[in-house]
Amino acid sequence: MVALFTLCPTSPSSPASLSPLKTPKHKSSHRTKTLTSLHYTKPLSANYTLSSESDPPAAVQTFWRWFSDEGVITSKCAVKPGAVPEGLGLVAQRDIARNEVVLEVPKKFWINPDTVSGSEIGCVCGGLKPWIAVALFLIREKKLGNDSIWRFYLDVLPENTDSTIYWSEEELSEIQGTQLLSTTLGVKEYVESEFEKVEEEVISPHKQLFPFPVALDDFLWAFGMLRSRAFSRLRGQNLVLIPLADLINHSPNITTEEYAWEIKGAGLFSRELLFSLRSPVSVKAGEQVMIQYDLEKSNAELALDYGFIESRSERNAYTLTLQISESDEFFGDKLDIAESNGMGETAYFDITLGRPLPAAMIPYLRLVALRGTDAFLLESIFRNSVWGHLELPVSRANEELICQVIRAACSSALSGYHTTIEEDEKLTEGGNLDRRLQIAVGVREGEKKVLQQIDGIFKERELELDELEYYQERRLKDLGLVGEQGDIIFWEPK
Numbered sequence: 097m098v099a100l101f102t103l104c105p106t107s108p109s110s111p112a113s114l115s116p117l118k119t120p121k122h123k124s125s126h127r128t129k130t131l132t133s134l135h136y137t138k139p140l141s142a143n144y145t146l147s148s149e150s151d152p153p154a155a156v157q158t159f160w161r162w163f164s165d166e167g168v169i170t171s172k173c174a175v176k177p178g179a180v181p182e183g184l185g186l187v188a189q190r191d192i193a194r195n196e197v198v199l200e201v202p203k204k205f206w207i208n209p210d211t212v213s214g215s216e217i218g219c220v221c222g223g224l225k226p227w228i229a230v231a232l233f234l235i236r237e238k239k240l241g242n243d244s245i246w247r248f249y250l251d252v253l254p255e256n257t258d259s260t261i262y263w264s265e266e267e268l269s270e271i272q273g274t275q276l277l278s279t280t281l282g283v284k285e286y287v288e289s290e291f292e293k294v295e296e297e298v299i300s301p302h303k304q305l306f307p308f309p310v311a312l313d314d315f316l317w318a319f320g321m322l323r324s325r326a327f328s329r330l331r332g333q334n335l336v337l338i339p340l341a342d343l344i345n346h347s348p349n350i351t352t353e354e355y356a357w358e359i360k361g362a363g364l365f366s367r368e369l370l371f372s373l374r375s376p377v378s379v380k381a382g383e384q385v386m387i388q389y390d391l392e393k394s395n396a397e398l399a400l401d402y403g404f405i406e407s408r409s410e411r412n413a414y415t416l417t418l419q420i421s422e423s424d425e426f427f428g429d430k431l432d433i434a435e436s437n438g439m440g441e442t443a444y445f446d447i448t449l450g451r452p453l454p455a456a457m458i459p460y461l462r463l464v465a466l467r468g469t470d471a472f473l474l475e476s477i478f479r480n481s482v483w484g485h486l487e488l489p490v491s492r493a494n495e496e497l498i499c500q501v502i503r504a505a506c507s508s509a510l511s512g513y514h515t516t517i518e519e520d521e522k523l524t525e526g527g528n529l530d531r532r533l534q535i536a537v538g539v540r541e542g543e544k545k546v547l548q549q550i551d552g553i554f555k556e557r558e559l560e561l562d563e564l565e566y567y568q569e570r571r572l573k574d575l576g577l578v579g580e581q582g583d584i585i586f587w588e589p590k
């Protein structure tokens with residue numbers, strides 16, 4: 097086996113929206129004080145009640161009153177929470193212009209690793225990964241119920257989403273054979289192993305801080321909340337929950353690359369930071385303000401992170417994993433060449449429906465498949481030029497081998513799905529699918545289409561093997577030893 101074609105879980109240790117943050121070195125007493133001032137001690141006012149059109153649940157009304165009382169929102173606020181098809185969302189209270197700021201949330205209402213450091217559990221969370229510290233914080237505050245200053249926020253968080261991490265075994269059986277299934281299982285395994293560690297090292301030894309049972313399901317809930325709601329790519333804030341702003345839903349129709357959120361100073365004379373959310377498009381009163389979560393994510397990533405998919409074909413992707421086998425007699429040389437060209441023993445290629453193969457994939461494949469009489473290219477005198485040679489067909493045998501390996505891998509991957517593309521299309525056309533089944537059908541159909549696309553590319557290549565120009569011919573041409581018709585010119589003594 098010269099190339100491996102394996103399922104490729106996304107690296108669960110660095111979940112996309114949970115980029116690791118450095119653990120703060122010291123606790124902030126100022127923060128503790130700020131948080132105390134949030135403590136709910138008086139009855140909530142009756143101001144800024146939500147209108148009944150979209151009838152948000154009582155918990156949302158209470159949350160809204162809390163934010164009104166704390167001065168985060170005023171009667172002029174451009175949006176309000178409402179019940180929408182995506183769960184809760186932000187509904188425009190008046191017409192909103194493109195790029196208009198719709199919400200600003202001061203730092204004291206953010207939940208991030210600093211919040212944890214300044215809390216009662218800060219002293220036991222010091223060495224934890226940022227997301228684990230915040231997850232423990234969320235779980236603990238939730239379990240504290242009425243004793244938590246964050247209860248009005250926690251009460252509006254959903255019990256789960258349609259992310260595949262929350263699917264039952266029966267629901268998961270609908271994505272049998274998909275990369276999404278293997279990624280989901282990988283992520284769940286990762287969360288479980290992190291839970292076991294934190295239970296042993298933090299929760300169990302500090303019963304006074306965690307005087308209630310904490311189960312794996314609690315941890316999975318917190319992980320899913322962070323994965324679907326934490327804002328990233330912010331100035332110095334890679335993992336932060338912003339209450340209220342995190343009610344913003346995703347729209348597939350918004351395709352602007354610009355971020356709709358930023359962190360800015362509260363004003364000339366204030367050192368406070370604000371999280372500021374803008375509407376990327378103009379919105380009419382009563383409509384939902386939405387943003388684009390991430391243009392780069394595949395449907396499988398959207399399904400895992402948020403629990404929805406899109407119908408755009410570019411969201412369908414498949415990750416091809418290729419590997420230089422350790423048992424390859426030229427392992428060392430091949431690895432050296434791969435590393436000099438920015439790759440390694442294993443290389444991952446994300447292939448997107450309707451798009452060409454990634455540029456480095458074929459040269460890497462040719463390198464992995466190099467053997468026999470082609471192995472001279474691995475000699476050190478070629479080290480500086482070998483990648484250039486690999487960008488063009490090396491030999492018929494090498495090219496044929498890469499076609500065979502990839503086609504066999506596609507066929508094997510395709511045989512792992514329990515439905516055909518046609519069956520999936522029929523189900524989708526029939527409509528009325530339950531949300532999770534609709535995600536399952538969309539992802540498995542998309543993956544199969546990408547696999548068919550890859551197979552098609554190499555099938556076509558197989559048919560061209562006799563017409564391709566290989567290394568030896570190019571070399572003879574360079575030396576002026578091949579005539580116009582491809583005939584070899586011999587030197588004939590006169």
Ligand SMILES: C[S@@+](CC[C@H](N)C(=O)[O-])C[C@H]1O[C@@H](n2cnc3c(N)ncnc32)[C@H](O)[C@@H]1O
Nearest residue numbers: 182183184257324325342343344345346402404
């Ligand atoms: C940041 S939260 C947005 C608020 C959320 N709707 C709620 O009720 O709390 C992200 C979650 O909202 C839901 N969501 C957002 N946009 C969606 C969409 N276009 N289609 C379906 N669900 C969506 C998903 O459950 C996702 O995990």
